[in-house]
Amino acid sequence: FDPYGADLETYEVCAELIEKHLLKLPSRLLQESKSL
Known part of the structure; x- marks a missing residue:
């Protein structure tokens, strides 16, 4: 059972x-967010 499988999508x-x-920012x- 993979608890993260259902959350992947x-x-x-x-x-x-x-x-x-x-893209709207x-x-x-x-x-700045990319440099963090």
């Missing part, structure tokens, strides 16, 4: 939403 969806959200904030 959910994580991928969340990651995609996060990427879309980051000012490039300065995006660069």
